[in-house]
Amino acid sequence: MKWVVKKAAVLGAGVMGAQIAAHLANARVPVVLFDLPAKEGDKNGVVKRALDGLKRLQPSPLVSRDTLQYIDAANYDEHLELLSGCDLIIEAIAERMDWKNDLYTRIAPFVTPGTVLASNTSGLSINGLAEALPAALRPNFCGIHFFNPPRYMPLVEIIATRDSAPAMLDGLETWLTTRLGKGVVRALDTPNFVANRIGVFSILAVMHHTAAFGLGFDTADALTGPKIGRPRSATFRTGDVVGLDTLAHVVNTMRDTLPSDPWHAFFKAPAWLDGLIARGALGQKTKAGIYRKQGKTIEVFDPASGDYRASDDALSAEVAAILQLADPAARLKALRQSGDVQAQFLWAIFRDLFHYCAVQLENVADNARDVDFALRWGFGWAQGPFELWQAAGWADTAQAIAADIEAGRAMSRAPLPAWVTAPGRSGVHGAAGSWSACRQMDVPRSTLPVYTRQLFPELLLGEAGARPEDSGETLFENGGVRLWRLPTVDAGIGIVSFKSKMHAIGDDVVDGLLEALSRAERELDGLVIWHEAPFAVGADLKQIHDACVAGDFERLERTVSRFQQTAMAIKFSPVPVVAAVQGMALGGGCEFAMHARKRVLALESQLGLVEVGVGLIPSGGGCKELALGAARWAAQSGTAGEVLGRLTPAFMAVATGKTGKSAHEAVALGYASADDTILFHPRELLWVALKEARLLADAGYVPPVPARGVPVAGRAGIAAMEMTLVNMREGGMISAHDYRVSRAVAVALCGGEVEYGSLVDEAWLLAVERREFIELLKTPETRARIQHMLETGKPLRN
Known part of the structure; x- marks a missing residue:
């Protein structure tokens, strides 16, 4: 089914809503951006201030000076009839189920049959949200999770409900791919979906092991950034970038919605994080968080003293040498066998990440390919967790993980799934596709016609596929x-x-x-x-x-x-x-x-x-x-x-x-x-x-x-x-x-x-x-x- 977006609406002019509207406008899609009416003056004042804010953001969410002409300001009191002319409506208000449900009830009479209605939520239940909609609108409703900043981050997660029409989902994926340039992952309706579920767990694991091994936040960032194929913002600095309050909210969502997760004991914000939030140190948006700049000096928060100190991100000579090893298997083995505290820290975060991904694969994603691409596209990792494991030698690494689980060194005693240690398994990506734990089979890539336009698609380690050379x-x-x-x-x-x-x-x-x-x-x-x-x-x-x-x-x-x-x-x-x-x-x-x-x-x-x-x-x-x-x-x-x-x-x-x-x-x-x-x-x-x-x-x-x-x-x-x-x-x-x-x-x-x-x-x-x-x-x-x-x-x- 060919689906064309001639006009769109975004509900909510906050940080994400305004930037989603900006990226639609970048694609020359006319957009109506809605928010609450201003209490004083121009009733569209809330939206107009958000649009003015887009001009000052860096990196810029706007591809050219004339982009804003594609966005019209509106408010819920006066302009809901404008929704009737939209082919796509994206709701992007605050992460409150009750607020979203109230808004759906309000807009439902103005949504034209056939219009795609999607919620940009980072982790709320999409099926739960759908219950507030009339039955006629549910087939065209789904979750659509953009990552921040929407212009630059490739990942968009699409989350279907029980009633989402397959043709609608295919049309939306096609449009997002070719018109907005996104890498689309079909996520399951589970808390925090794919990227945030795995990515935030990785952050929590790093936080846990940073404290356990007595490292500073700056040292942990030096170890978990480009040296291991992750962005320069690494772990703690990433918290500052996304906002410590946002990070705590996502962690709390995992705590509240995943009570049976074997790692549930670690789904909580550390006391030092709550303390920084309480004092208003939320990260980059408040000029101070885990890091702050004093003059020309970068300072990092020290939870032991409760104050900041000059940042020092030096690596030990032994770990620096290990990370230079070209062979991934030799590199991980050297980290595992080293007595250096920084090496032990790195092995621990890899071990627990691999362990978590293996146990939760059947619950968070259809297949391992979706997990790896979600972390590549949503968190900027050079390789996803399953790729890293496969590159390091699947069987040997699985054996080492199992030994640490048995010895009580891992964060959880949950056993590795049987498929991990199945005879002959050398990884999860191969010529037949990527392993699906929920289907117990290898799953090939999507056959949607839009992907024929990608003559040389992005490949994961171990995948079969054409390469230009x-x-x-x-x-x-x-x-x-x-x-x-x-x-x-x-x-x-x-x-x-x-x-x-x-x-x-x-x-x-x-x-x-x-x-x-x-x-x-x-x-x-x-x-x-x-x-x-x-x-x-x-x-x-x-x-x-x-x-x-x-x-x-x-x-x-x-x-x-x-x-x-x-x-x-x-x-x-x-x-x-x-x-x-x-x-x-x-x-x-x-x-x-x-x-x-x-x-x-x-x-x-x-x-x-x-x-x-x-x-x-x-x-x-x-x-x-x-x-x-x-x-x-x-x-x-x-x-x-x-x-x-x-x-x-x-x-x-x-x-x-x-x-x-x-x-x-x-x-x-x-x-x-x-x-x-x-x-x-x-x-x-x-x-x-x-x-x-x-x-x-x-x-x-x-x-x-x-x-x-x-x-x-x-x-x-x-x-x-x-x-x-x-x-x-x-x-x-x-x-x-x-x-x-x-x-x-x-x-x-x-x-x-x-x-x-x-x-x-x-x-x-x-x-x-x-x-x-x-x-x-x-x-x-x-x-x-x-x-x-x-x-x-x-x-x-x-």
Whole structure:
């Protein structure tokens, strides 16, 4: 059943409700955001204040400045009739069953049959909530649990009731996946569902063992963050991020609703947590929680003293060495056998997490795949708990867990389920699917048609599935790129994938891309530049640095010329070239994307011309393309020749190395076009890009011709831009070399030292870029910046 959301409503303008509305608006879905009427003044005041708050939140929940125009403010007293025109209604008020039930009774007369009504609850019973609805609305009711912040966290849990219509659930999952870019998990109607049930248990286990082993919260965070594949916020800092009051609420929900859970004794907020909440130290939203910042010092709460101390997150040398081991089995075994207290702590938290997941799998999820993806997508773990266990050696780890249970060292004496130790079991993910404890069988992935758009879906460790590097038919390959195609999708469209580290653009990539373009002209109908993120981090700085050290500037000029030749070959290829961009497309990567006939952009793509960070300017045609864009804009606006107004914001963006924080910002900055395709799910990029290339080819693609008679701003434009630079230099905002680099940007954007309004062509603009780039490379300041970036990964201000 095809289900389209032409208009939506969100009930509740709190933190989650407002941000859910914002993300619907990001997808260009008109939204009505409801809340209680304000007691004074404008009755929509509560919602309007929430919308104003969205503008200040960081990271921003809004993908562009115009997003808020898709959200209308409303209140329950005056505007309930607006619900009748909505295809989707998401209730997101406070976690009180009685409040939600009262609201459902109030809105039910205005909900149109066929409208999907969903509750964004983090753990309340969905079947219990459904009882407040008329029977006619129950088939289209379910739970829909977004994770905070909704724009950035991939996970959405869908929770069916006994009466939820299967077709409705399939339609909702399809829409959430492709329109909002979410990873959907079908959760069971159990307290806290999947991600929070397992994730919060993991937090409680870490809290318990932190106290048991006498560690500080800061040390525990150092051990449970990126070192073990979890986010930088680790455990205790995550509490601050989500809010200590919110964390305590979720823990209390587990305590109140899971009395028979074998770990129930641990489902309680520690006394120190209740104490922090009582004093109003709720985490980031109150500027103090488990951590606080005093001046430049980060302090951490010490429950022994009841006060804060300077944070010290040092790891023991032994544990640091163990965590460097590449083999997961060797790593976990070393932790288990070590006498180091930090190692014992890590083994304990893994042991109890694995134990809990094994015992509760049949109660919390349909299968182990849903658990692992829920923790990946909802908590930002690199691997889910079952993946970690399987990687560490299933049978040996199970034996060690069982031994600790028997010895009373585990948090619970509940025995491991029989399926865990079944003969021949080596894990839960395999070619047949993922293990379902409730069905006692391996379950394959969903067959919903929307997933055919993901040619290379995200895979769990041990899962069978296609990987790009092993797929398709290779047509050409060198050290830098692979040209290949997928005959099962479209044998006439080639795919070029970069092979270099971080997809940096060096000689091999340039040579390979030129060859791929040549072969495409002879053998193919179109070409897609695609690989998994990042798209490209720019030119290979080491090659540039080595040539500078050797003083071989003739070679550098040839390299830049060939880079420009490649960009122009992309632009003027006789077959359409589509750039499928995910993640960072910086410097030369951005320039290659700018020269493609069309771009298919993942929403969170980050495009930018950032060369000023190493004392250079864009030289692969980026400045040229911005100059051409300014000339087109001036001609279309009826002021041909008046290009400076359009160039000024482009100059500030390039001179400051500004990067678009979303695909929409990339369009606003001129690095992409308004007619480019923006996708919310990055796994759909290749499928859509292949379709776009085919559409262009079948429409009789004709490449553009090189631009001539392009009006430029010349010396007058350079002078106008220099005025800004002078003020910045005199104000101490930029150094003398920053001034020189930024002036070179102005020269390239304005077409060189020519008269205002002079008419030039693309070759002229490229020559100006090339000359300014080489002259900057000859300066010791730029060479020092390049070397510093290579050594530290950070820009140098000199």
